[in-house]
Amino acid sequence: MNVIxxxxxLPDGRTISIETGKVAKQTDGSVMxxxxxxxxxxxxxxxxxxxxxxxxMPLQVDYREQYAAAGRFPGGFTKREGKASDNExxxxxxxxxxxxxxxxxxxxxxxxxxxxxxxxxxxDQPDALAGFAASCALAVSDIPFxxxxxxxxxxxxxxxxxxxxxxxxxxxxxxxxxxxxxxxNIMMVxxxxxxxxxxxxxxxxxxxxxxxxxxxxxxxxxxxELGKDVKREYCHEVNDExxxxxxxxxxxxxxxxxxxxxxxxxxxxxxxxKIVEDFKEKYFAEHEIAEDSEISKEDYEVLxxxxxxxxxxxxxxxxxxxxxxxxxGRKTDEIRPIWCEVSPLPMPHGSSIFTRGExxxxxxxxxGTKLDExxxxxxxxxxxxxxxxxxxxxxxxxxxxxxxxxxxxxxxGHGHLAxxxxxxxxxxxxxxxxxxxxxxxxxxxxSSMATVCAGTLALMDAGVPIKKPVSxxxxxxxxxxxxxxxxxxxxxxxxxxxxxxxxxxxTGTKDGLTATQMDIKCDGLSFDxxxxxxxxxxxxxxxxxxxxxxxxxxxxxxxxxxVPRIEQFDIPKEFIGAVIGPGGKIIQQMxxxxxxxxxxxxxxxxxxxxVSAPNKEAIDAAIRKIKAIVAVPExxxxxxxxxxxxxPYGCFVEIMPGKDGLLHxxxxxxxxxxxxxxAGLKEGDKITVKLLEIDPKTGKYKLSHRVLIPKPEGYxxxxxxxxxxxxxxxxxxxxxxxxxxxxxxxNGQRFERKNDEYHEPTQEPKDFSDELDKxxx
Numbered sequence: 001m002n003v004i005x006x007x008x009x010l011p012d013g014r015t016i017s018i019e020t021g022k023v024a025k026q027t028d029g030s031v032m033x034x035x036x037x038x039x040x041x042x043x044x045x046x047x048x049x050x051x052x053x054x055x056x057m058p059l060q061v062d063y064r065e066q067y068a069a070a071g072r073f074p075g076g077f078t079k080r081e082g083k084a085s086d087n088e089x090x091x092x093x094x095x096x097x098x099x100x101x102x103x104x105x106x107x108x109x110x111x112x113x114x115x116x117x118x119x120x121x122x123x124d125q126p127d128a129l130a131g132f133a134a135s136c137a138l139a140v141s142d143i144p145f146x147x148x149x150x151x152x153x154x155x156x157x158x159x160x161x162x163x164x165x166x167x168x169x170x171x172x173x174x175x176x177x178x179x180x181x182x183x184x185n186i187m188m189v190x191x192x193x194x195x196x197x198x199x200x201x202x203x204x205x206x207x208x209x210x211x212x213x214x215x216x217x218x219x220x221x222x223x224x225e226l227g228k229d230v231k232r233e234y235c236h237e238v239n240d241e242x243x244x245x246x247x248x249x250x251x252x253x254x255x256x257x258x259x260x261x262x263x264x265x266x267x268x269x270x271x272x273x274k275i276v277e278d279f280k281e282k283y284f285a286e287h288e289i290a291e292d293s294e295i296s297k298e299d300y301e302v303l304x305x306x307x308x309x310x311x312x313x314x315x316x317x318x319x320x321x322x323x324x325x326x327x328x329g330r331k332t333d334e335i336r337p338i339w340c341e342v343s344p345l346p347m348p349h350g351s352s353i354f355t356r357g358e359x360x361x362x363x364x365x366x367x368g369t370k371l372d373e374x375x376x377x378x379x380x381x382x383x384x385x386x387x388x389x390x391x392x393x394x395x396x397x398x399x400x401x402x403x404x405x406x407x408x409x410x411x412x413g414h415g416h417l418a419x420x421x422x423x424x425x426x427x428x429x430x431x432x433x434x435x436x437x438x439x440x441x442x443x444x445x446x447s448s449m450a451t452v453c454a455g456t457l458a459l460m461d462a463g464v465p466i467k468k469p470v471s472x473x474x475x476x477x478x479x480x481x482x483x484x485x486x487x488x489x490x491x492x493x494x495x496x497x498x499x500x501x502x503x504x505x506x507t508g509t510k511d512g513l514t515a516t517q518m519d520i521k522c523d524g525l526s527f528d529x530x531x532x533x534x535x536x537x538x539x540x541x542x543x544x545x546x547x548x549x550x551x552x553x554x555x556x557x558x559x560x561x562x563v564p565r566i567e568q569f570d571i572p573k574e575f576i577g578a579v580i581g582p583g584g585k586i587i588q589q590m591x592x593x594x595x596x597x598x599x600x601x602x603x604x605x606x607x608x609x610x611v612s613a614p615n616k617e618a619i620d621a622a623i624r625k626i627k628a629i630v631a632v633p634e635x636x637x638x639x640x641x642x643x644x645x646x647x648p649y650g651c652f653v654e655i656m657p658g659k660d661g662l663l664h665x666x667x668x669x670x671x672x673x674x675x676x677x678x679a680g681l682k683e684g685d686k687i688t689v690k691l692l693e694i695d696p697k698t699g700k701y702k703l704s705h706r707v708l709i710p711k712p713e714g715y716x717x718x719x720x721x722x723x724x725x726x727x728x729x730x731x732x733x734x735x736x737x738x739x740x741x742x743x744x745x746x747n748g749q750r751f752e753r754k755n756d757e758y759h760e761p762t763q764e765p766k767d768f769s770d771e772l773d774k775x776x777x
Contacts, residue, residue, distance in 0.1 A: 012163070015035070016129070018031050020136075055108065057111075059099065175201075190417070248310075258315075361454040365436050422466075445494045446474035473505070477533065504520075638689070638708065
């Protein structure tokens with residue numbers, strides 16, 4: 001067993017170790033990554049050959065967390081891990097987006113990358129290590145791969161950039177970025193920020209690159225040591241260079257002409273499609289394909305489509321670089337026409353339509369109570385979410401004729417980006433649970449950014465007091481290898497994303513960035529280009545933000561009539577149990593009587609109560625009942641009480657929920673009563689009483705009713721009988737009692753006392769040995 005271990009050091013001195021050759025040896029490559037007590041296994045397996053007809057990179061990345069890693073049982077009925085959680089899917093996407101561009105363009109064999117969390121102490125964040133582990137697994141394999149990469153998390157804490165911070169450190173961070181890169185180039189960025197500047201973002205990216213470079217160098221050394229720097233041979237494509245040149249010669253100029261016509265999406269797609277179909281018709285008319293040919297007519301059609309795609313890509317890029325003309329006729333920094341509308345739907349708590357060019361989002365907002373919060377039960381995160389954002393991308397939004405299935409990874413990823421953009425704008429003490437749902441009705445570029453804009457509009461329409469409006473924009477890049485000329489594109493189309501070199505999304509308020517996501521497909525992207533893209537994006541966001549505020553400038557001052565009202569207040573911690581009652585009896589009774597929904601949570605040493613109901617009357621009734629429970633009775637106050645029980649010496653009266661006091665028979669009326677019934681009192685009657693006294697030792701309440709009614713004329717208070725004397729004390733001490741008689745020693749014998757004298761027992765103690773022998777113990 002040839003076990004090899006390598007280590008790499010983070011800027012703060014912590015180390016990450018990579019071990020290979022010990023476990024999972026039947027894979028093409030496997031490593032065990034360890035950082036303190038966090039351990040991940042990364043494996044990679046690739047098929048030997050490509051599936052016939054495959055013309056793309058069939059890569060599948062799966063990141064999974066085992067509950068045993070944190071010493072926990074999975075929830076649910078089966079008590080085992082099920083489908084991937086949102087967190088696992090998002091981490092898988094982060095790794096996929098960095099790895100995918102680095103496989104050779106002509107490599108089409110299926111590749112499966114699996115990263116599993118096997119140990120976690122809740123200190124270090126494992127998702128920041130998944131990309132590094134996956135790349136190491138590829139480095140120790142012979143699977144073709146251009147160069148090693150790594151991923152790190154960058155956080156800014158107290159003005160300092162920290163690489164792979166702990167969970168505890170993240171509580172103080174104002175930036176949270178995941179950066180994936182090779183030793184030379186940034187490949188992927190995703191994260192959230194608290195309204196930071198563009199320069200702060202660039203500083204974080206530079207810090208990430210400094211940390212990633214030694215990780216990539218270590219992988220190169222490891223690959224050479226294992227002899228895996230020479231990759232396997234493959235042949236997944238059969239090309240016809242003569243056909244490639246012919247397609248370019250015949251189709252380039254027609255494609256270039258279509259690019260310059262500034263057609264709409266569907267018309268442009270049809271025009272491009274006509275060019276390639278006309279070429280196929282002409283080609284097959286001139287070139288007869290023999291039945292016994294090694295390459296069939298269908299194979300030639302696939303090759304023509306592939307070569308034409310490259311022609312279309314080059315035509316679009318050259319038109320932008322040479323003439324500054326984009327597919328829809330815009331300038332490089334121009335934003336498509338925007339129109340917005342709020343309250344297009346009558347019944348949702350908030351709704352909006354945001355349309356930018358051929359991209360449109362219909363977004364709704366629903367306001368709920370604490371009972372509507374989402375419970376997160378991940379391996380290292382067990383919490384509740386009170387701000388939810390869901391993004392849906394039905395096939396009809398791009399004109400596709402196919403059924404809509406469940407939520408895919410793309411929808412989860414796009415929705416998460418929009419959620420990050422907006423979540424910090426919800427006030428921390430806002431009592432409602434908020435759900436935003438974006439339905440994409442049309443799509444031609446950056447529907448996630450349309451979701452951010454539509455979400456801002458819908459939140460303000462719902463009356464959510466967001467701190468500031470947020471807008472978002474997607475930026476593109478055209479840069480050919482070996483050329484200094486490049487173009488940064490604002491508000492990219494779908495084709496510009498597909499055929500371009502960058503998809504750089506940024507969201508923010510007027511004061512700074514709140515979230516970002518970047519995928520880069522070219523090599524050698526300098527920080528100067530990134531800075532230009534960020535500043536051009538800022539100008540675009542400000543333009544879009546003006547369109548949003550022109551539609552609705554601030555949150556509505558009042559909630560819509562159909563929104564449930566919520567009142568929130570604090571109570572002392574010690575009264576939480578009294579409000580809930582045994583088995584929830586009291587709180588359930590209050591909800592039944594008032595029709596309100598009541599929730600209580602202990603937060604920071606106090607009880608936080610939320611009362612929600614469709615109308616104010618129900619809320620007020622519930623609040624009165626709760627405040628009556630938590631109120632402390634005061635001596636001298638008058639209360640409207642309820643007789644709970646009748647006793648010979650008086651009755652017990654409930655003056656507040658759960659608080660009973662004794663109304664003695666002598667305090668019911670001025671006249672002498674032999675029984676309580678003479679006063680006409682019975683259980684359930686209402687009676688006004690005054691709190692005379694609270695016993696300092698027992699806390700019992702002494703009540704009186706007679707002090708609240710006029711004293712009869714000529715009434716004479718009866719003298720109380722004197723208590724019998726118990727004996728006097730002198731100077732606070734009892735008198736001497738005399739000496740006690742000495743008790744005789746027992747010496748193990750029993751004695752009986754008769755007439756103050758001790759005698760031996762008159763009977764011998766009974767012997768139970770025979771009975772004990774018969775008993776079965």
